[in-house]
Amino acid sequence: MIDWLMVEHFKKEEFTCKCGCGLNNINDDVVYMLDTARQWANIPFKINCGCRCKKHNKDVGGVTDSAHTKGLAVDISTPSDSVRFSIVSALLKVGFKRVLLYDTFIHCDMDLSKPNPILIIMK
Numbered sequence: 001m002i003d004w005l006m007v008e009h010f011k012k013e014e015f016t017c018k019c020g021c022g023l024n025n026i027n028d029d030v031v032y033m034l035d036t037a038r039q040w041a042n043i044p045f046k047i048n049c050g051c052r053c054k055k056h057n058k059d060v061g062g063v064t065d066s067a068h069t070k071g072l073a074v075d076i077s078t079p080s081d082s083v084r085f086s087i088v089s090a091l092l093k094v095g096f097k098r099v100l101l102y103d104t105f106i107h108c109d110m111d112l113s114k115p116n117p118i119l120i121i122m123k
């Protein structure tokens, strides 16, 4: 169980499935690592997407085995190149092993059943 009082920069709700189903199976280590990364980056992390139920994952076009459905992934908004730099450096420093870069957000996850370590530029 996550002790949310120990998490300085995020609220539990930020990781809840966006479809309204209420699912929140976010992984403890992912939250603690993210909190440390956020501390180091010293800029706000806007979580676009955390947990996803199977239905929502399908609705948004996620892959069947998405790390989002396992509570192991987050997408973080990146409004500029300098913000992307700060967030990526912090994520790598804190030990995230899977980082996928999109135009407007970063996907990072700790689903180590998938190839890692990887840094991919998504097109």
Ligand SMILES: [Zn+2]
Binding pocket: 017, 018, 019, 020, 021, 022, 023, 052, 053, 054, 055, 056
């Ligand atoms: Zn849902």
